[in-house]
Amino acid sequence: MTVTEDRTPEREVAPIRELTPRELLRWGWRQLTSMRTALILLLLLALAAVPGSLIPQENLDSVKTSNWQAAHTTLAPIYRKLGLFDVYGTPWFAAVYILLMISLIGCIVPRLGVYWRGLRSQPPAAPRNLLRLPEATSYTTSASVEEVSARARAVLRRKRYRLRRVSTSTLEGAGEVSAERGYLREAGNLVFHIAVIVVLVGFAVGSLFGYKGGVIVLQGDQYGFSNELTQYDDFDPGSLFRPSMLNWFNLHIHDFHVDWIDSGPRQGMARGFRSDLRYQTSPNGPTKSYDLEVNHPLDIGGTEVFLIGHGYAPEITVRDGQGNIVSSGPAVFLPEDQSFLSFGVVKPPSGQISLEGLFYPSEVTLPNGQPVNVTGDIGDGSDAVLSLQVWKGDNGLANGPQSIYSLDTSKMTQVTAPGGKAFNLRKGQTVTLPDGLGSVTFDGITRWNKLQISQTPFKHVALGGVVLALLGLLGSLFIRSRRVWVRARETAEGTLVEVAVLDRSGGDEMAAVVAGLVAALQGRPEEEPE
Amino acid sequence: MSTHAWESLSNQAVAAAGVIYFLALLSHLVEWSALIGRRTAVAERKVLVGPAGAESSVPSSTEAPVESEGAVGTSGSSGEDERATRAELFGRLGYLLTCIAVACHVVAIASRGFAAGRVPWGNMYEFTLAGTGIVAAVYVLLYRRLKLSWMAPAVVAFVLVFLMVAVLVLYTPVEPLTEALNSYWLVIHVISAALATGAFTLGGIASAMYLLKRRRPDTQTGWMARVPDLPVLDRVAYRIHAFGFPIWTFAVLISGPIWAHQAWGSYWNWDPKEVWAFITWVVYAGYLHARATAGWKGRNAAILALVGVATLWFNFIGINYFSTTSMHSYAAPAHVAAAAPAVPEALR
Numbered sequence: 001m002t003v004t005e006d007r008t009p010e011r012e013v014a015p016i017r018e019l020t021p022r023e024l025l026r027w028g029w030r031q032l033t034s035m036r037t038a039l040i041l042l043l044l045l046a047l048a049a050v051p052g053s054l055i056p057q058e059n060l061d062s063v064k065t066s067n068w069q070a071a072h073t074t075l076a077p078i079y080r081k082l083g084l085f086d087v088y089g090t091p092w093f094a095a096v097y098i099l100l101m102i103s104l105i106g107c108i109v110p111r112l113g114v115y116w117r118g119l120r121s122q123p124p125a126a127p128r129n130l131l132r133l134p135e136a137t138s139y140t141t142s143a144s145v146e147e148v149s150a151r152a153r154a155v156l157r158r159k160r161y162r163l164r165r166v167s168t169s170t171l172e173g174a175g176e177v178s179a180e181r182g183y184l185r186e187a188g189n190l191v192f193h194i195a196v197i198v199v200l201v202g203f204a205v206g207s208l209f210g211y212k213g214g215v216i217v218l219q220g221d222q223y224g225f226s227n228e229l230t231q232y233d234d235f236d237p238g239s240l241f242r243p244s245m246l247n248w249f250n251l252h253i254h255d256f257h258v259d260w261i262d263s264g265p266r267q268g269m270a271r272g273f274r275s276d277l278r279y280q281t282s283p284n285g286p287t288k289s290y291d292l293e294v295n296h297p298l299d300i301g302g303t304e305v306f307l308i309g310h311g312y313a314p315e316i317t318v319r320d321g322q323g324n325i326v327s328s329g330p331a332v333f334l335p336e337d338q339s340f341l342s343f344g345v346v347k348p349p350s351g352q353i354s355l356e357g358l359f360y361p362s363e364v365t366l367p368n369g370q371p372v373n374v375t376g377d378i379g380d381g382s383d384a385v386l387s388l389q390v391w392k393g394d395n396g397l398a399n400g401p402q403s404i405y406s407l408d409t410s411k412m413t414q415v416t417a418p419g420g421k422a423f424n425l426r427k428g429q430t431v432t433l434p435d436g437l438g439s440v441t442f443d444g445i446t447r448w449n450k451l452q453i454s455q456t457p458f459k460h461v462a463l464g465g466v467v468l469a470l471l472g473l474l475g476s477l478f479i480r481s482r483r484v485w486v487r488a489r490e491t492a493e494g495t496l497v498e499v500a501v502l503d504r505s506g507g508d509e510m511a512a513v514v515a516g517l518v519a520a521l522q523g524r525p526e527e528e529p530e
Numbered sequence: 531m532s533t534h535a536w537e538s539l540s541n542q543a544v545a546a547a548g549v550i551y552f553l554a555l556l557s558h559l560v561e562w563s564a565l566i567g568r569r570t571a572v573a574e575r576k577v578l579v580g581p582a583g584a585e586s587s588v589p590s591s592t593e594a595p596v597e598s599e600g601a602v603g604t605s606g607s608s609g610e611d612e613r614a615t616r617a618e619l620f621g622r623l624g625y626l627l628t629c630i631a632v633a634c635h636v637v638a639i640a641s642r643g644f645a646a647g648r649v650p651w652g653n654m655y656e657f658t659l660a661g662t663g664i665v666a667a668v669y670v671l672l673y674r675r676l677k678l679s680w681m682a683p684a685v686v687a688f689v690l691v692f693l694m695v696a697v698l699v700l701y702t703p704v705e706p707l708t709e710a711l712n713s714y715w716l717v718i719h720v721i722s723a724a725l726a727t728g729a730f731t732l733g734g735i736a737s738a739m740y741l742l743k744r745r746r747p748d749t750q751t752g753w754m755a756r757v758p759d760l761p762v763l764d765r766v767a768y769r770i771h772a773f774g775f776p777i778w779t780f781a782v783l784i785s786g787p788i789w790a791h792q793a794w795g796s797y798w799n800w801d802p803k804e805v806w807a808f809i810t811w812v813v814y815a816g817y818l819h820a821r822a823t824a825g826w827k828g829r830n831a832a833i834l835a836l837v838g839v840a841t842l843w844f845n846f847i848g849i850n851y852f853s854t855t856s857m858h859s860y861a862a863p864a865h866v867a868a869a870a871p872a873v874p875e876a877l878r
Contacts, residue, residue: 043813
């Protein structure tokens with residue numbers, strides 16, 4: 001048995017379709033342009049996302065953003081006009097992804113039709129000159145044309161090819177088999193693209209109708225939170241959010257545990273924390289309890305409650321010169337570092353004085369007199385120190401709302417303690433202020449939890465979409481799509497068999513496929529398993 | 531063993547791995563220098579096999595032009611022979627050393643994990659350690675299957691350089707994880723991210739080789755002649771990328787958001803790391819898309835792949851120097867209340 005090899009040099013092969021050339025051209029042109037547009041839009045989306053990662057973003061870190069704006073007085077107004085402090089909410093960013101979505105839909109819809117027709121049509125007949133295809137070979141055999149064709153059909157069917165039913169050959173007296181496989185590749189491709197649209201829709205609904213809010217809740221059954229707009233400390237709604245979308249619930253923190261790291265380089269930091277949360281989902285409903293932890297949110301009818309932080313609120317009572325209480329109760333101090341050294345202010349609505357200061361959960365005084373905080377673990381509270389600066393004058397509360405975590409001392413004068421600036425108090429101590437300004441008492445310590453409460457509608461749609469996209473992607477990447485033709489005809493030397501393969505997926509070693517097919521046709525063991 | 535003992539074992543293993551990688555690199559360089567000025571096995575084999583091809587039942591062109599040390603003996607003077615033997619010897623030695631280094635590397639990663647009592651991916655040092663380890667391990671495993679010997683110097687040099695960066699710049703002592711990082715989604719997220727990073731890096735090396743080889747595709751001598759033909763390189767690069775992309779998709783768009791949702795209450799936060807992971811995803815999506823539909827093969831595809839690798843590694847290391855707000859900056863736990871105002875200087 002002799003085998004001859006015939007390979008044409010690399011050249012363009014005319015696509016094989018039952019379409020007129022003109023239609024084909026138009027179709028191809030449309031296809032190409034929309035693909036290219038989609039690609040450019042895709043890369044544009046990547047490019048448009050870059051500034052948001054380099055310039056501080058208002059909704060991510062407002063403090064850093066305002067600091068940056070203060071430091072760059074020339075650039076800041078320009079950046080603001082361009083929306084560079086909120087890149088992902090700007091019209092131009094939206095324009096890119098909306099265009100991309102339209103382009104995607106424009107791309108998918110015609111392809112769905114093409115795919116549907118392709119599914120129902122048969123594998124195309126063999127081109128006239130098989131050996132002109134880039135991957136083709138031929139050999140002669142003593143077997144008859146019918147035997148070769150039957151064998152080819154059996155081999156290809158075994159390899160899960162779809163066979164062309166009618167095998168009318170373009171050549172007289174020749175037996176011809178046309179086969180195609182890998183239809184699911186294009187299906188995977190389409191699924192992927194549709195899934196991308198599903199993800200975009202899910203994401204859009206989530207950010208338009210959802211909200212994200214934060215609130216600090218003090219520990220104790222007398223404190224609590226009910227899900228109303230006014231109760232939030234910060235609230236970031238989507239643009240189509242309506243307050244009526246808040247569902248009813250209230251909660252309070254019954255108990256709170258922190259697991260402190262007591263050795264190693266991170267000693268004094270919190271390893272884990274857990275809240276014993278009690279909540280009600282209807283006004284007269286039962287009170288349920290839940291162990292709220294980081295990575296373990298509570299889901300109340302689609303609204304999720306996350307525990308994202310904690311800290312201390314020293315209980316401070318301020319009395320005026322006549323001994324009347326002007327302010328009392330826990331004041332939330334925010335942690336400054338991982339040892340829970342905390343900063344906070346007390347601004348009584350009436351009265352002359354305001355306080356700002358540091359809270360040391362576990363204070364040690366260095367030999368040079370400098371106080372340092374050792375750990376966030378407060379123990380029994382005996383090492384806790386409250387170091388307060390006292391200010392006299394207008395704290396600005398009358399001029400409208402302001403942050404409860406900072407004090408504007410520009411119109412105030414400081415009341416200094418004898419021998420230093422700050423008044424240091426331990427739990428239970430009271431300090432009497434000079435000039436008959438009253439007194440300050442450090443009564444005790446309450447803990448607080450920072451809760452993030454959010455509603456993200458359609459989040460499961462987005463997740464399902466991504467999973468679907470991944471499945472489609474796997475199909476479109478790893479299902480091999482190809483067409484095979486086998487033609488046998490009588491010649492003087494015996495039956496000449498031509499085998500050709502057209503790779504429709506790219507990245508495959510077609511030569512090995514041809515070799516494997518030839519081996520199978522000749523009844524030899526295949527070297528390369530498919 | 532105590533935490534401390536495991537930690538120092540890990541550090542010693544890293545040092546050992548570094549030294550052995552360096553020896554492996556030297557060995558590959560000796561191999562390379564022995565090839566300079568010599569027609570390689572590939573070139574010879576083509577000449578030898580060409581006329582005899584008709585006897586084979588399979589077209590000769592179907593055999594991938596791989597380097598075959600066996601054919602070397604048939605040619606040339608004894609000097610050529612000696613150099614060929616030397617090249618082969620040092621090539622094998624280099625691979626063997628790389629295998630040993632990978633073993634040390636694995637010990638280093640594992641003992642780091644034992645020291646910390648968790649998966650060893652809590653900070654940049656550990657991630658770099660694991661990432662380079664995965665690049666090296668994937669290379670060692672695919673060495674025979676994809677015939678990657680031509681890639682040896684590039685991979686070993688890459689791993690060595692990043693290992694040095696890890697030790698010199700990124701090193702941090704063993705620390706327990708902060709609460710938000712303590713989730714099994716972290717394990718899944720980081721394994722997939724590291725695996726995809728390894729694959730994209732190898733793919734990037736293949737693409738870089740493609741661009742180098744493209745400048746002189748007909749080189750018959752030296753190390754470049756051992757690098758496979760352009761179509762083979764292109765295909766290898768594509769396959770590695772096609773392997774990495776679904777894993778990256780899973781890491782960035784599935785396990786990442788699920789974990790983010792659990793830990794921070796929002797599945798997508800436009801955090802700089804997320805943004806850059808997304809950019810990398812888009813670039814590689816563009817790469818695969820361009821290959822599939824626009825017919826971008828070869829040069830354009832290779833350039834796109836290199837852009838992808840650049841965004842990948844910029845995200846991994848570079849972005850940390852531009853942005854401090856990232857929730858992925860492992861130094862500051864995300865759960866410390868974010869809105870704390872600056873403490874007035876007087877109180878400090």
